[in-house]
Amino acid sequence: MSRRTDETRRRQAATKGASISREVRINRRIRAREVRLIGAEGEQLGILGLTEAQAIADEQGLDLVEVAALAVPPVCRIMDYGKFKYDEKKRAQDARKKATQTELKEVKIRPKTGEHDFQTKLRHARDFLSEHDKVKVTVVFRGREITHPEIARKILTRFEAELQDVGVVEQPGRLEGKAMTMVFSPSGKKPAAAQPPRTGSAGPTPPPERAPGQGA
Numbered sequence: 001m002s003r004r005t006d007e008t009r010r011r012q013a014a015t016k017g018a019s020i021s022r023e024v025r026i027n028r029r030i031r032a033r034e035v036r037l038i039g040a041e042g043e044q045l046g047i048l049g050l051t052e053a054q055a056i057a058d059e060q061g062l063d064l065v066e067v068a069a070l071a072v073p074p075v076c077r078i079m080d081y082g083k084f085k086y087d088e089k090k091r092a093q094d095a096r097k098k099a100t101q102t103e104l105k106e107v108k109i110r111p112k113t114g115e116h117d118f119q120t121k122l123r124h125a126r127d128f129l130s131e132h133d134k135v136k137v138t139v140v141f142r143g144r145e146i147t148h149p150e151i152a153r154k155i156l157t158r159f160e161a162e163l164q165d166v167g168v169v170e171q172p173g174r175l176e177g178k179a180m181t182m183v184f185s186p187s188g189k190k191p192a193a194a195q196p197p198r199t200g201s202a203g204p205t206p207p208p209e210r211a212p213g214q215g216a
Contacts, residue, residue: 025066026081027054030074035066038077047073102186106136111151118155122162125184129167135184142178152180159184 025031030050037045037053040062048056057064057078065084068075105128109121125135137159139152156173163184171183 025069026063027057030054030064030066030076032066032074034073035064035076036071036073038067038075040078102133104134104136104183106138108138108140109155110140110142111145111148111155113155118158122159125159125163126166129163129184129186132186134170134186135163135167137182137184138176139180140178141180146178149175149180156180156182 032050034047034049035053037048037056039045040060045053045056053076054064060078062078063081065077065079065081066074067077105125107121107125107128109118113121121137125137128135137156139155141152145151153173159182160169164187166187167184168187169182170185171181173180173182
């Protein structure tokens with residue numbers, strides 16, 4: 001491979017996608033005697049003396065920005081640096097918004113769910129809210145269970161009490177077909193330390209009651 005080919009590849013690597021650092025040098029702060037100049041439209045203008053490159057930028061009412069300081073010679077680009085910084089800040093803001101965009105997660109539970117399963121579903125809901133997602137808790141009825149909506153309402157009320165440190169009710173409990181749902185939004189509070197479920201009369205809330213006429 002020829003020396004010229006190596007030099008060409010190094011030059012392309014230095015100019016292709018060159019990013020501007022936070023302490024970038026612009027205009028009269030650039031120290032190099034000569035630079036490899038890229039025009040405002042991305043065109044290669046060759047190696048020029050710093051004074052000549054600055055004059056071209058000044059003539060266009062733009063800035064001379066050093067984008068690859070470690071290249072030999074350094075690579076400079078003609079651009080509106082103020083607009084570049086504004087666009088860069090906006091892209092960062094959009095990226096943060098996208099990163100924190102909430103999703104709606106669903107936790108399904110049955111009216112006859114036992115305490116162990118209830119705690120598992122509760123832990124899932126807590127984890128989702130702690131990760132800044134919304135949670136839809138759905139109590140699913142089967143057969144004649146729908147004739148006892150008060151059982152589902154007690155379950156949702158218990159979720160509300162147990163999740164109050166990490167979530168707030170966005171949509172109160174309501175019937176949706178053969179289910180009753182409640183939607184929680186993350187509260188933004190720091191989650192409290194998890195406490196083991198207590199049993200017996202000292203427990204925070206009793207387990208869901210069974211509907212009249214249901215067996216053990």
